[in-house]
Amino acid sequence: MNTRRAFLTGAAVTMASASVSRHALAGLPEPVIQASPNTQDPLFPKNGRDYNPVVTLNGWTLPWRMNNGVKEFHLIAEPVVREMAPGFKAHLWGYNGQSPGPTIEVVEGDKVRIFVTNKLPEHTSIHWHGQRLPNGMDGVTGLNQPAIPAGKTFVYEFTARRPGTFMYHPHADEMTQMAMGMMGFWVTHPKEKNPNIDVVNRDFCFLLSSYDIDPGSFTPNPMTMLDFNIWSWNSRVFPGIDTLNVRYNDKVRIRIGNLTMTNHPIHLHGHEFQITGTDGGPTPKANRWYEVTADVAVGQMRQIEFLADEEGDWAFHCHKSHHTMNAMGHDMANLIGVDHRGMAGKIKKLIPDYMVMGERGMADMTEMEMPLPDNTIPMMTGDGPYGSVEMGGMFSVVKVRKNQPHNDYKNSGWFKQPPGTQAFEWKGNKPAENRSNSAGNSSMNRVHPQPEIEVQVKKPASNSQHKH
Numbered sequence: 086m087n088t089r090r091a092f093l094t095g096a097a098v099t100m101a102s103a104s105v106s107r108h109a110l111a112g113l114p115e116p117v118i119q120a121s122p123n124t125q126d127p128l129f130p131k132n133g134r135d136y137n138p139v140v141t142l143n144g145w146t147l148p149w150r151m152n153n154g155v156k157e158f159h160l161i162a163e164p165v166v167r168e169m170a171p172g173f174k175a176h177l178w179g180y181n182g183q184s185p186g187p188t189i190e191v192v193e194g195d196k197v198r199i200f201v202t203n204k205l206p207e208h209t210s211i212h213w214h215g216q217r218l219p220n221g222m223d224g225v226t227g228l229n230q231p232a233i234p235a236g237k238t239f240v241y242e243f244t245a246r247r248p249g250t251f252m253y254h255p256h257a258d259e260m261t262q263m264a265m266g267m268m269g270f271w272v273t274h275p276k277e278k279n280p281n282i283d284v285v286n287r288d289f290c291f292l293l294s295s296y297d298i299d300p301g302s303f304t305p306n307p308m309t310m311l312d313f314n315i316w317s318w319n320s321r322v323f324p325g326i327d328t329l330n331v332r333y334n335d336k337v338r339i340r341i342g343n344l345t346m347t348n349h350p351i352h353l354h355g356h357e358f359q360i361t362g363t364d365g366g367p368t369p370k371a372n373r374w375y376e377v378t379a380d381v382a383v384g385q386m387r388q389i390e391f392l393a394d395e396e397g398d399w400a401f402h403c404h405k406s407h408h409t410m411n412a413m414g415h416d417m418a419n420l421i422g423v424d425h426r427g428m429a430g431k432i433k434k435l436i437p438d439y440m441v442m443g444e445r446g447m448a449d450m451t452e453m454e455m456p457l458p459d460n461t462i463p464m465m466t467g468d469g470p471y472g473s474v475e476m477g478g479m480f481s482v483v484k485v486r487k488n489q490p491h492n493d494y495k496n497s498g499w500f501k502q503p504p505g506t507q508a509f510e511w512k513g514n515k516p517a518e519n520r521s522n523s524a525g526n527s528s529m530n531r532v533h534p535q536p537e538i539e540v541q542v543k544k545p546a547s548n549s550q551h552k553h
């Protein structure tokens with residue numbers, strides 16, 4: 086114990102000269118490992134400057150150790166088994182037992198020391214995406230530092246200079262390591278009142294990630310460039326993504342970072358939000374406007390804020406409809422509009438398990454008891470109070486409740502709509518339809534009329550070249 090204390094004092098002396106302390110290695114903090122994929126309660130700071138902590142969707146915040154005024158964190162890069170939804174586990178790479186890694190929360194001006202131990206089968210490094218820091222701490226393998234070899238621990242040290250929303254990820258064999266799930270969130274809270282950073286009641290964060298995992302298998306294919314089949318928030322897919330539970334009239338902030346290969350228009354129902362921060366920090370108030378969809382491009386961070394002043398269960402999702410689906414069969418023929426009735430019965434006599442899909446859209450999929458390979462999640466699923474939600478992937482629900490206690494993140498169940506406030510079936514008379522056969526009033530009529538052509542819209546999996 087005495088020896089250790091001596092080391093810590095030594096570290097403090099070295100810190101004063103603002104260089105990486107080699108003594109600090111002797112006092113490597115115990116790594117904290119998280120076994121659960123559930124959303125953990127906010128981690129209120131026990132020391133250092135005070136702040137309102139964030140809640141990481143299906144994730145957690147990494148505890149730190151205060152060492153002579155320096156916040157010390159210990160990240161372990163390692164293979165992990167991530168439950169992406171109940172019944173669906175993926176073999177990923179991550180940090181401290183999960184993918185994504187734990188969220189790191191610090192305060193503007195904090196001196197931060199991060200120990201990174203590499204338990205992967207290959208070298209790695211960490212890039213602190215968006216931070217102001219000394220060039221040698223930026224984490225680009227070969228450019229700023231040698232790679233961290235397998236089995237070794239490196240130390241990163243810098244001051245969190247500006248408040249905002251950040252990410253961390255490897256900058257070594259990036260294609261493989263990010264495709265395998267190596268990433269994490271970073272939040273730097275403001276140290277004092279900032280005119281462009283409001284105090285909020287709820288502060289959520291998550292990363293957008295995508296994987297190509299063949300149905301029935303466990304490991305993503307890192308060679309995939311565009312054709313991903315698993316679209317996730319914090320390596321979870323609907324219905325495995327936790328709901329965002331807030332109290333009526335709470336001011337809510339949601340921070341989103343995109344580490345996939347495509348953009349995601351994130352859409353909130355029932356409310357308008359403002360983008361209050363981007364990669365570059367808080368957005369000046371005069372430059373904000375209301376929206377209901379925020380496009381988060383590749384490598385970007387966006388922070389949205391709204392007043393939760395409409396009670397209910399509000400959908401919150403990526404607006405690319407293929408991103409609210411799970412593992413699609415990419416080689417499925419397009420059968421919309423093809424009438425198979427009668428045919429299926431005949432084929433069923435020959436092949437008892439035969440099933441026709443897609444002739445009246447894909448909604449049937451949710452009701453079919455189709456045999457799936459092991460470790461596969463249905464394409465669209467998730468039961469709500471009125472049937473299947475017919476969603477997968479990047480979808481969750483913002484639950485606004487009058488009786489949600491302050492600072493309580495429990496799911497209070499389905500919203501009970503007041504009588505007379507829900508869509509209902511019309512049971513009265515239907516007027517005769519009066520459809521026009523005109524294709525529109527063109528002011529530039531053709532001199533030689535063309536033969537009429539009708540086209541069929543192909544949807545949704547027209548061929549195997551399924552691009553996003």
Ligand SMILES: [Cu+2]
Pocket residue numbers: 316348349350403404405408479
């Ligand atoms: Cu998307």
